[in-house]
Amino acid sequence: MMKKVILSMFLSLFFLIILPGQSQAAANQSKIILDGQKVILPSDVQVTVINEHVMIPIRVVAENLKFRVDWDQKSHSVKIQQNSNIISLHVDQREAKVAEKPVILDIAPQILNKSVVVPIRFVSEEMGLAVSWDNKDKIVYLTSNNNDSAQTEDSTPHSENNEKVLSLKHINEIKFLNNQLVVSMDGKVTPIISDLKDPHRIVVDLPNTTFGDLSQPLDTGSMGKLDVRGQPNVSEVRYSLFDRDPDQVRIVIELIQASVIHVNHEFIGDQLVIDLNDTSDFESPIQAPSAGEQVRKIVVIDPGHGGSDPGTTSISKKHEKDFNLALSLKVQELLLKEPEIEVLMTRDTDVYPTRTERVQFANKINADVFVSIHGNSVLESPQANGTETHYYQRSSSKELANAIHKRLIKAIGLKDRGVKDSSLQVIRETKMAAVLLEVGFLSNISDEKAMLSNTVQYKAAQAIVDGIKEYLSIR
Structure with a gap:
């Protein structure tokens, strides 16, 4: 499919169900932001990261959203219910049921330290939540569809912090190959693309965007560069957190020589693809018939x-x-x-x-x-x-x-x-x-x-x- 070109990266988030009588002793180092408000976590409950998966306590989130969570010890099953929406999951089984219809999870629910771990993105989407993870500040963002204060990318923020939290997107990977810039993100933004001269370069600004868990390292100045050796038209691709409050990522593509550039962009799944092609003397490698x-x-x-x-x-x-x-x-x-x-x-x-x-x-x-x-x-x-x-x-x-x-x-x-x-x-x-x-x-x-x-x-x-x-x- 067009959507999802090149390499795509997905971060699976998980709910942690704390069973009655159990606790975790580690100190809280992460936060949960639900509809722009910080969720107060009990002293025995924490956000944890296990094998690169973020786990959050469903008991606390369910209480805030008025979800009902039932644990059946005999069958090792969990039932999550909101109004008429019911999700049934079983420990160590990838098959779950949504409204009695079977679906397959990427990872089966498990019991870890007498607690049940359940995939959050699967559960959250079925229950009407949007989820993102700020790896830098260790913050889980949850947004319910009925939240009146939620902002879209085209909205103008009207409070200092909450609206910024809800609209912020995170970049997980940046690649350049086949004359295409591919940016993997956890949401969509509208890029602002400029064609600048002396030197000739394409500048891509991504508003309300910051860096997530990038596979490419940033230097101490919060700037990074891609290896573009072998690319015929590009001498350098660099990226940085160009601005804060609100956050904005800038990606600069320096061209080897001035030429007529045709720029297209589209979102394919969770990837922003910006296609640069020199149209001044293009010859297709595909041979056409006479x-x-x-x-x-x-x-x-x-x-x-x-x-x-x-x-x-x-x-x-x-x-x-x-x-x-x-x-x-x-x-x-x-x-x-x-x-x-x-x-x-x-x-x-x-x-x-x-x-x-x-x-x-x-x-x-x-x-x-x-x-x-x-x-x-x-x-x-x-x-x-x-x-x-x-x-x-x-x-x-x-x-x-x-x-x-x-x-x-x-x-x-x-x-x-x-x-x-x-x-x-x-x-x-x-x-x-x-x-x-x-x-x-x-x-x-x-x-x-x-x-x-x-x-x-x-x-x-x-x-x-x-x-x-x-x-x-x-x-």
Whole structure:
């Protein structure tokens, strides 16, 4: 899927259920901020970090949110309830139930020092909480959806501390490869991008943002640099906490020489991707056919990601790029049997054309149809599932999306998540009817099983081909 390019990093947070009569002796060194207010922790309860996972006391949080928590000693099970919402979990079992429907947790609940540890992000999202962890100051932030004081990224803070706490986002990783800056974050912000001269550089400012648990070290001046050796257009990428009160991160990309730069940015899952491409003398590495050969309808199949960009990772640790290519090759195989269609691939091996290269290839050959194939993922919410199809504004793209989507839903039987108008580069900048397919969720155990099945892939491929033929009025 487009969402989740390059390498993604997730921080799993956990609730700690303190059983009656038990206590922990270590002193409190961390804090819990609930809807902008500090939660007062009893002396025998603390926030702890175990094996890089943050654990917080559910008993205290539940009391503040009026959740009901029941522990069954005999079955070693926990039931968490808010109004009609019920979550049931069992110690040492990854399968949980939400409203009686089974879901799979990344980590099974455990008993540690006679206390039950339960995944917080799974629980919090089901109970309407947003969660983030400030590793530098050791603070857990919890925000309930019914909190009237919560601010969005576009809001103007009106109190000194609470609103700042709620809007602050954290950067966990910064990478630059294939002419793309990739920033992994725990939330979305609107970047402010400037093109400056003497020297020529692209400046990316991220408001209401600070550094979380960065894999790259910062120097004593709170500045860091990336290793960009081998990058053809960039001499340096540096980043720093540019401002405080409110916090703002600045990333500066210095270019080797002045040239026409086309800058695109989008959020793909929890990653901000800023795509820089020199358009002054661009030549696509993908070879287009000569004009004389364009006698049939031209269909471009685009297996998402590839090469150095694995896309997302499935629940069984498989790469999205491999699923995308496997299904795309099956679509190609079927389209090659259609005498009125000429099929071209943006890639047919494990290589990585940039999104701009894919777009320019399709536009250069005047393709009639562009289909980008992806797998979806939300690792924090393994219960998320289903098929969705994306197009961008054009009526031709919407028509193509509807034709493929209805057949795909019928063929593979996953949840229907609908057809959506989305601003994604490969469908926004292509000039023909273009769609991006999120076939299913690789982070969902049931979807993944279907998506990796050779039989289901052929059914999906046939549905995609039939949808393309309907759009092109080919029988």
